[in-house]
Structures are given as C-alpha cells and as structure tokens.
Amino acid sequence: MTAAQFRDAILRHLTYALGKDPEHAQVQDWRMALSLAVRDQIVDSWFAATRKSYAEQAKRVYYLSMEFLIGRLLEDGIVNLRLVDQARGALEELGQDYDTVLADEPDAALGNGGLGRLAACFLESLSTLGCPAYGYGLRYEHGLFRQSFKDGRQIEAPETWLLQQHAWEFERPEARFRLGFGGTVDVKGETATWSPAEFVEAEAYDTPIVGWKGRWANTLRLWSAKAVDPFDLDSFNRGDFAGAAEPEALARTISRVLYPDDTTGPGKELRLKQEYFLTASALRDILRRFDSEYDDLGLLPSKVAIQLNDTHPAIAGPELVRLLLDERGMGFEDAMATAQACLSYTNHTLLPEALESWGEDLFGKLLPRHLQIVDRIDDAHAKANPSRKVSARADGQVKMGELSFIMAHKVNGVSALHSGLMTTTVFEELHRLHPDRILNQTNGVTPRRWLLSCNPRLSSLITDTIGSGWVDDLEQLKGLESHVDDAEWLARYAAAKHDNKAELAAWMAETQGVTVDPAMMFDVQIKRLHEYKRQHLNILEAIAHWQEIKANPDVGWTPRVKIFAGKAAPGYFFAKDIIRLINDVSEVINADEETRHLLQVVFLPNYNVTLAERLIPAADLSEQISTAGKEASGTGNMKFALNGALTVGTLDGANVEIREQVGSENFFLFGMTADEVDARRAIDGHAAKAIANDTRLKSALEAIETGLFSPDEPTRYANIVENLTGPDYFLVTTDFTDYWRAQREVDSAYGDQDAWMRMAALNTARSGWFSSDRTIRGYMGDIWNARSLLED
C-alpha cells in the first residue's frame, strides 16, 4: 500500500464511516479514520487465518484470562503491518501530525499488571507464530482506575476508555449466550438438571490481533454482560422509570469494572460471578465451534487446548465436566478425563494470600451444581490417590489452586525459580502425586512492542547493524556482541540512549513540570505497589543516599534521578502509604538546593502501558528488588534489559535467568537468596539486628520517624516505621546494607560511561531469550500440542 492509497483510505473512512468533513475534523476523527484504514488491512489477514484454520482442521488454543492489558493498538497494527512510513506520509499530506494522532488513543487498561500484560504479549506472539488461537476475556466498561496525587496521596478515579470511540472491536450481537446463577439442582443418578434462579446474557465483541508482517491474525473475544429482558415495560408503564431500567443495570454490573487486588466481602460475590461469566461463555463458544466441525466429542482434546491464566477461570474444570456430563451425555470418568486433557493451568504467584479460595456457602449459592461436581472431582482424585491429604475442598473452602492442578494435564510456573518453588511449597504434595505435571515456561515479552515500536532509535541501530531478522527471531541480537568493542558503534548506542532520555526529560518538563538533566542516571522502578516488590527499600536507600551526600558533598557523587511509577490497590493502605512517603521524600529532596543536581526523586502518576513504553527506552538502571522467592517472574525486568538498562536486583523470579543470560558482570546483584529468606525471618528480632548494624539505615528510618518528610504530621509514617522495625516480613532492613553496597557499585560503574554503555549493549545483545515468541513456542510444544499454520 502506498502513502497515496493510504491517504485515500483515510479520507474515505473519515467521510463515509465517520461522517466528518476533513475541514472540521478533530484529532480524534483523524485517529479513528486512520485506525479504520489500518483495520481494513488487518481484517484481510484475519479472514485468511480463520479460513485456513477451518480448512486444515487445526487444533486451536484458547487463552482464558480475566485480564488483557493491551494498551494502545493503533501503533501496534501499523508497526506489524510495516506501514509506518506510509501512515506518516499519508497524514502529513493531510496536514496532520502522526505522533499527535497516535497519542490520542486511550489505553485499554483491562488488567492490573504483569499477568494481564503477559496475556497481551502472548496474543501478539500467537499471531506472529501463526498458531490458531483465541483470547477470551471480559469487556470491562471501566479498566484499572486512573491515578492522580493530591498532597502526595493516591486518588483513584474511574477509567473510561469507552467514552471515546473504539476503532478495533466488532460487536457480535448474534454471538450471545444465556448463563445462569443460583437456583436448584435436580439430581437423577449420574447426571442432574440445574434450574438457575437468575440469568444474564453474554455478548461477544471481537478484536483482531495481528502478528508481525500481517501474516496471521487471531481474535481477542471479550464478553459483555447484558440483561435477558433489558427493559421492564410494566414498571415503566407504572411510572417507575428507575425500576424499568434496573434489570439492565444489574446485569451489566458483571462486566462493569476490572477488579483491583483487594477483593473483600460483597465484592467477592461479584468477582466469582465475573469469573464464571467469562469461563462459561468461553466454553460454550468453544463447544459451538467444535460442533460446527466435528461430531465426536472424543476428538475434543486433539482439537482444543484451553489455558487457564491463573486460577481466575478455574471454574472451567467443573463447568466443562458439567457440560459434557449433564448436557452431552458423557459418563463422569470420561468427562473428567476429557476436560483434563484439554485444560492446563499457569500459576503466577506463590503468595498464599493471593491463591484464590471461595467459601463453600457462596460458591454453592451461586453455582450449586458446580459444588457437587467439585466434590465428585475430589472424590475421584482421592480414590485414584488414596494416600493424599490435600483436596480441592477443605475447611469450608473451595480451593481454586488445588482444583486447577487436579483438572489440568499440565501446570506451569513462569520462571525457572518459581516453577521449582511450586514443587516444594504450594503444590508439594500434588507434585509428588503427579511428578510429570509441573513444568516451567519462563515468561517473555513481544519484541515488536517492547523494542521495535517503543524504541525506534535503538531499533534502527540494531537493524542497521544486523538486519531486521531480529524482529521475529530475537536470538539474532547476539550478532550485536561483536560490535560492543567498536567505539564508533558504541557511541551510536549511547546516542540512542541519550536521545531517549532527552525526549523523556522534555516530556516530563512539559507534562509534569519536573526538570531533570538527561546527563543524570535514570534509575527506574515501575510496577504495581506491593510490599514484596519493596518500593520502600528503594526510597529508604534514597533517603540514606541524600543524607550521605549532605554529609560528604565533595566526594564525586554520580548524579541520579530516581523515577517511580505504579498503582496501589485502593484497599491496600500500606502500599498507599508507601506512595505518599515517596512523594513526601521527593518534595523535600528535590527542594534541596545543595543536593538537587546530584539526587532527585520523581513519582509519575497513572502508570500504564503507554507510560512504560516511554520510560523503559530511557532507563539506565532497572530496579528489580523484590524479596527473593516472592516475584514469580517479572516481565518489566526483561523489557529493561532488552532496551539496555542494567539491573540492580535480587535473585528472584526471572532476574536469575536474566543474570545468567547477560552475564553476572553486567548485572548488579544483591540480597538474600530464596533459601536464606525463611531462615532469616525465623531469627527473633531480625529487623532490630539489621538496623543496629547499619547506621545509614538507622538514620534514614529516624528521619521518617521524626517527621522530616511530613513536618505537618510527624507521625504520618508511624505504621511503616513500626512495620520495618518490627515484623518486617519482606526483610527490607536485612537486605538494605547489601542494596546500599550494590547501589554504590552502580554509581562508580556509571562514572565510566564507555564501560557502562558496553554493559548496556551486552544486555540488549543477550536478551533474545526473553521473547514471548520463545515462550509461546514452549507452550505450543510442551503443553498444547499445537502447531503453526504459517508456511515459511
């Protein structure tokens, strides 16, 4: 497609699809017109892919996830179709600025963090690899809340991505399923008839996800909840207008809001409804598609692979058994074996409080037949494993981790360390009973978005150096290694990083009113706020660093700006206190004329995918400082390394593999190992001991405790201080001393810019392993037994 053809297509859409005269069109009209022109191109490969999947009777992969953190889609589409120059040229001819038009698109924030972003990277890689696949999720009207700060405190506001026109989805009013909740069960022998008390309808919205070079496109199908009878005419006729609209409002609640990480009380019931709503709609859709091609349910496992993204869709086990048993006439044993052969489960956390379980009263109230089936599954498992102690139903709870494990033929962790820990902690017994079930698939990220598109400067240098094959074969980055000792090449690498930093600094000045010097080291920690991720360790070190600079101003400090971004779950008060502390510290430190050229702290509001795309290419230092054993993998850590930021990190999650890949000499390691953590925690008074041994730590804590950063309310952070000086479960104080040491090594390494850039370039060159294409190939081969339909 030429720029001229593209221009004509944009004008056609602007005029006939949007009904706008170019003379009066606003930026969002141009953005919509451009998106529709791009979408046309995607639809062609989408249809071709669908036809081919049917023609070849291929096995399909179904990725069930409560979250798809896709961010913006326009640039992704343009980049993958390799239409960047044409789109730029076409808009220029039309008098529009390409970057402004792209920046108008809202982020689709249908996820909390890494788990949701991983699902989005996986969809893109599935398309790039030509593996027939569907993502199934919920079409939340409101994604993750919008974050702002008031007096340093996090303020949450609803996110409203659908207020603006959305170019990518196709509403499918004909693709609807009616789903039930509650009611009664009439058991007759093996099978039963469930008569739900309440119904809701699921309507599909499809978004095509195009792979690299537009060779294949899969579908992201999101479900939206609608009332069975949207409008109560009797109420309306009585003049009860609010009552007339109630059925619709109640039903829509199910897909109204993405759950943040703080589910309690009445919220839990809605969350379980959401999970069933997603899963039951997806399974009906999967069986409908299967029925359109085959009439032998025995073929199901050879045609259908269903991946459970964490336990959130774990009800798929009992639901699939129920559909096969009660509605399709299969015997229980066959139904269970068939379901197991189709299902597999990915675990994303070992934190006990994050493993889902449901009170059996609630579960039985909403899903009475499923509770019976859980018991049958449990009985069958107990019978086959007479020695077992674990069960899917225990202590009045339905345990979704155990249920998922039992119902899956494969269970995977997301980094080597995490998968190993699964076998010795949460799933120890189940692993002993089923030693072949757990396997590892280390996470990855899509290089199209996380290098090619977010970092055009570095991408061009790479392509100039080794050609463009790296884009879908990331291991080719190894070819850069032979250039890192070439001073001229390294200077180009350094220039790309410098220009990315200058661009970020300009953006921060313009939009945040913060001035930072691009010559300073950009030290970045961006991720959900959580005690285990230890943003408070980072800010404690910043305080100590500031105090030390003040005490010894003339020892040649390396200038650094610490950049934070991330959201705290609205009900996680400790995490919100950490945000406020960072903002308070930032205010004091940044106002210090003596030190501000050497140390600044910035907390950028409203972290999302787009902000990550801005920050990662400009980072020098990547903070991956979780308590060892707690971060399942991390994926931000991979994006940073790929874009040439050096990591200061613990031996946790995928950091271990990053360090192995890039070389220990190009990674700043500190802290306890996962094995040491438990022993240390068992020591009485471990925090007091750590503090007594480190005067810097002691004085940083004192500064907080005495209200240096909150003079109007000196006790504001009493809670944080009490925690850190008392239980300190995440061992911030123990790891502080070694973290300080590592940070000073970082300082001196950064002082030698040539050596630093060489290390940065080696990080890029050796990050090929962290492509989500590699991860998806692993799933296809080891878990799904699925194949690519692309011909090379």
Ligand code: F58
């Ligand atoms: C993340 N989990 C892990 N959960 O923390 C991270 O180590 C890993 O790299 C990533 O998954 C991908 O495997 C995660 O993001 C959530 O966001 C939960 C979703 C449900 C509500 C509670 C948070």
